[in-house]
Amino acid sequence: MSENSFDVIVVGSGPGGYVAAIRAAQLGLKTAIVEREHLGGICLNWGCIPTKALLRSAEILDHANHAKSYGLVLEGEMKPDVDAVVDRSRKVSARLNGGVGMLMKKNKISVIWGEAKLTKPGEIKVSKPSKPAVEPQHPQPKNTLGEGNYTAKHILIATGARPRALPGIEPDGELIWTYFEAMKPKKLPKSLVVMGSGAIGIEFASFYLSMGVDVTVVELMDRIMPVEDAEISKFARKALEKRGLNIITGAKVTKVDKHKDAVTAHVETSDGKTQQIKADRLISAVGVQGNIENLGLEELGVKTERGCVVIDGYGRTNVDGLYAIGDVAGPPMLAHKAEHEGVICVEKIAGLENVHPMDPLKVPGCTYCNPQVASVGMTEAKAKEAGHDIRVGRFSFAANGKAIALGEDNGLVKTIFDKNTGELLGAHMVGAEVTELIQGYVVAMGLETTEEELMHTVFPHPTLSEMMKESVLDAYGRTLNS
Incomplete structure (x- = not known):
């Protein structure tokens, strides 16, 4: 088998991708992983991990502000140093980013740096990334390959997802944020509107609330965290409002006026009433969509639905030898679902017995707000x-x-x-x-x-x-x- 030929190539090194690659290597399959930006994907670099670091800082601050209730006296004013909070979060991600590189080396997985496109079944072309990494990453592992054509009997698409944008309210990185900007504020806004109350929206609302920001959440459905049990959702809302969070449900942001250093959100409720909320910044947290573009899927006739690749219970697409796992393969869009999906897919490829499709009802969901x-x-x-x-x-x-x-x-x-x-x-x-x-x-x-x-x-x-x-x-x- 030549240097550019593999049993398995995984496109994308997020939780689903790098775990699938490791399991494939463990099973004796010659494996490579393609990454265009940073090992660990969104979860490790911009999602699950760094947000938990931010929320941990918020939790410590909340405890410090209530030290008296524990019989403790802390001298001086408790206030956040946003630069230090963000720096800690980025260092946590950087440490784990380097860890994924070590895992690739340990398991003898070749890392192909670049942007992959399917040219025909069993073959990809890797070219220079169309955009640089958002932040400087760790030095590339020694077991790396570059631009060129690569073949594999089995190719797994694990390209993840990105924030969904609403027409007319597209994030601009300055006044209207996605989680990328919300995770690295240059300074704390005094006021904030969060559009959407899913896990991402509520976690950032909770974080900024702890940081002393005046936060308003606008949710289209009649309750926050609408995928949760109604009783739990109601309980969480009451607790968050007691902390000072402003919540408007059954409402949508119809447009956003931009000012020099602020925005005005036009909010329309289900009863037809409207109100205007002026804030320093707005976070768009209205969901995510799969990264299916520019992969060559359409040319190969790969079936997609609602912006995601259609698969069976083992990650198989309608094209022989092509698979998809994780967020790009549809909900629930959770890192642990992606990891397990990758393992199932690879074990089926390897011919292991008693490999069972994942039951979505047995996939837990967690929201790390307070x-x-x-x-x-x-x-x-x-x-x-x-x-x-x-x-x-x-x-x-x-x-x-x-x-x-x-x-x-x-x-x-x-x-x-x-x-x-x-x-x-x-x-x-x-x-x-x-x-x-x-x-x-x-x-x-x-x-x-x-x-x-x-x-x-x-x-x-x-x-x-x-x-x-x-x-x-x-x-x-x-x-x-x-």
Whole structure:
């Protein structure tokens, strides 16, 4: 096999792409990965990781501002140094970016630097990137290749997604931001409008609120975080509003007037009323769209739908030998979904037995605002729509000893079971550290655990996790601590 010929070529080095490449190498397949900008993709460099670093700074600031409630006296005014906050976030990303390069070297994966385009099935042409990286990256790993033609029996498209722009309200990088600009503000705005209340919008709203910014969220649907269970969404809204967040639901931004150093958002509500909100900046967080352009997909007849590549349960497209994984292959657009999708795809390519398609209902979702929100499986409404006769359990953080000791007693754990079989249909949580707790329910659903087994599982005390068991007990009228 020549230097330019591989068993597997992965286009895109985000979480789905680099994990798929590693798994392919582990299975003995000669593997290469193509990247045009930075190893780790959006998640590592501009999404999941750096935003969590920002939110951690916000969390520390929130705790410092409430030090007296913990019996502590901190001298002087607590205020953010935005340059230092951003610098820490970028350093966290840079460290992990270098780590991906080391993983490529460790697993003997060739890194091809450039922009890939499919020329025919099993072949790509890599050319110089049309635009430079947003920031200087780590030195290229030694196992790198450059421009040229490459062949592979199997090609995986893992090119991710980018922010969606609304006509007439396109981000300009100055007054109207996407998450790129929101992650690296030159200075803190005094006021901010966030358009969209999905995970991205709410996380940035929560971060800037903690930084002392006057934030207003405008959401088209009748509630924030509309993919979440309605009860959890309502709870989160109340908690965020108590912190000072302004929320307008059932409304849309129809246009934005730009001024020298400010914007005016024209907001229209579902009842036809309009209002104008003047702010220093506006963040457009109305979703993302797959990066399917300029890849040669159309020329090869690859089927796409709603801006994403259409695949089966194993990542296969309608073109033999061509696959897609992660955000470019459609929702849920989550890094952990992309990673697992990549593993499934590669293991199927390698011919492993017992490779199963991923069940979207067993993919957890997490929003790292304050309070955090996490969920897996069906919402109460979806469970009823699916025809299930259900039992619902709830347990409040206010009745948990660890939550009270932490000073984090505002939260709720909700579980949904099939009344006839005891199957756990869904779990929904809002409160401190629920993004860590949710995995317990994910494992339970994966193992097809029933309520009986969960009731007889011993949870350590005192922990927040005890609320998970109590919520299960509550669904069957057996709760012990409330």
